[in-house]
Amino acid sequence: MKKVMMTSIATAMIASAMAAHAAQANQPIPRGIVAVRADSEVTTMITDLNKAVHAFREEYNQQLADIKKGNADALQALKVDNINAEISKLQASVDAANERMVAAAMNGGTGAGLKDKEYSDSFNAHFRKGEVQASLNKGQAAEGGYLAPVEWDRSITDRLVVVSPMRALCAQQNISTNGFSKLFAIRGTTSGWVGETAPRPETGTSTFGSLTYNTGELYANPAATQQMLDDSAVNLEAWLAGEVETEFSLQEGIAFLSGNGANKPNGLLTYITGGSNAAAHPWGAIKTVNSGAAAALTPEGLIDLVHELPNEYTGQARLIMNRNTQKAIRKMKDGEGNFLWQPSFQAGAPATLLGYGITDVAGMPDIAANSKPIVFGDFKRGYLIVDRVGVRVLRDPFTNKPYVHFYTTKRVGGGLLNPDVLKALSVGA
Template structure:
């Protein structure tokens, strides 16, 4: 069995280097030029089958009190062969992914010429005026479309609120939405009765302001000149981490001054409880002093109108999750159910749970849990894309990359959302 694995590994090595040579009978050569991974997968499967068979023999020998050193050595050797196949398969997958993402021989960038200009700008500050899509006369530089999209995508992955809420791009400094307050009246009449004028519905506006978020990472000119790193990836990583941290906090509890207005400020008793034309986000009592109860969770769920429960979910921080994971129903069943499927969230009383680190901890008079349809409740506004200003003068020998993004947010509709308020007294 071990010799067979050696043959498989040898065939794999020859295939990966392109020197196919004589391939043992029964072994399919991997064609590196076409990315055929069938032989790699077959090799992994065969090695794993051999591993399971020899491991079973090893366990049986141990139970029977027989010498198992030879079998153990064979199992370890097969394990090494299996690792070699899996490593080769993983490396092949990474290479294929890189090609798909625009590496050598892969798909071209949507704005390749402009991206090349951006790379030159990052290193030396050189720029072709004909390619400038920003305000070059002011020293500004609008980043390439692909780079801008990269940061935005990372923000969506990292910032839970961007995943949950409605996001809208706008082209103006402000954004205002009209809300129908109702009031339209009607009446029953006979065939010849008069039809007097009835009341007409009214509207009320709500403005969503935006603030500017910035990051200012630095690198020496020497690194920019000599390093072989992917400058776009490096800068995008620096920016997305800082932006995601600041945005996440503002979307939850921002005061609206030079930043988004956080959703918690619209909860009954909050700073903006009276701002929205439809009123405040209603609260539900937790049912215990400085604690959360199972009954409080059930009350929270059923206080939300059934029209909004289809896409409803819980949000809370990790400390709060630790508390609610211990809650049980009257039959002793845990309300919390972990997920055993990749990409699927855990559930609380049957509804998904999303961890939002910036939510408050459980404490008297705090609001640690939100439950509802976030898509219908909160609106995130992106004013423009990401801008980069290269500054080689302020902090010599460092080059600063002053990166900005204008973003806002506010309550779209309080009705699809409920908040749990922790009791002060039992």
């Protein structure tokens, strides 16, 4: 009876916390002095999250104790799973709040004046009526397109860094052509020991290999009615930026992980041993570590994964996985009974596994035989995203009257930078 009452209280507490923070998850974090209050709200979320984790661990330990006594209880197992699911939601709320704090920091302080106000005003006029001032033809293309103003282009890029996990993690390079090639030295220099007067024959010399990062065209095609555009109260740049951000982040998130290189980036997972691009990089493929079970994760496999990465690459290392994988890991303990997964303990900090931060990447595979659900390493040194500078907007008021479409394009590519700084967990014995 006591156990049931404690569970009910814990579940009610979690439900209350979720209700209190559900609305907050979709609200923008304010800037300036009010941001202090926003930080306080994140702290409250973290407090509730840690209370939920404490309740989960008590219930899970009780479940394990019942199993050892031969009294396995399906109801108890269901309670544990329910609390675990609520923890996933609370942690997601904390992560979302942290992202909004980063976005506020990125975009804050830009209201002091546009660097290119005249052009931005013309850009807005083009949005509303299709009008273009001849003197401002630097944004005008022969087909009626417009290059985005500096501030607008940058705001989209900044927001993509926040909402697209791979952009936030990986290195980025702006290019002015269709592709970008990088040379990699393949170590081959040799040496030898000789006597004072012995001849010195020629020794081996390093060679070079290259990898080309081609771009594909990413597009969004949002639409608005002409009446909406005529309404001067509408912030058109903010509206279009939001539409573009949503579409671009969705497409990029998929491509940076599993893209096949056909008019899109080569995804990170394709460079893992056994993947379609395993032989593409001059330094080889991303090596794998077995999980220790045919179709599941084990604590030993996770520990092996972390220790497989050389120490010099662990300073900025973190793990990427999806929420289902995190849910499974929360029940795992080391040999001394300590839980491997730890929740966020302060604003701006991620959940951790074995002391390393976790980034929730929805496109990562689920746990299954032969899948690669976790990648660990220094992604800034491991994967490169290349951006063709500039966002182009084509205003189309004819195709779908009374809607005006804003066909927006950006060329982007990506590929493996250094396989040595990344390791993948492969589910298998």
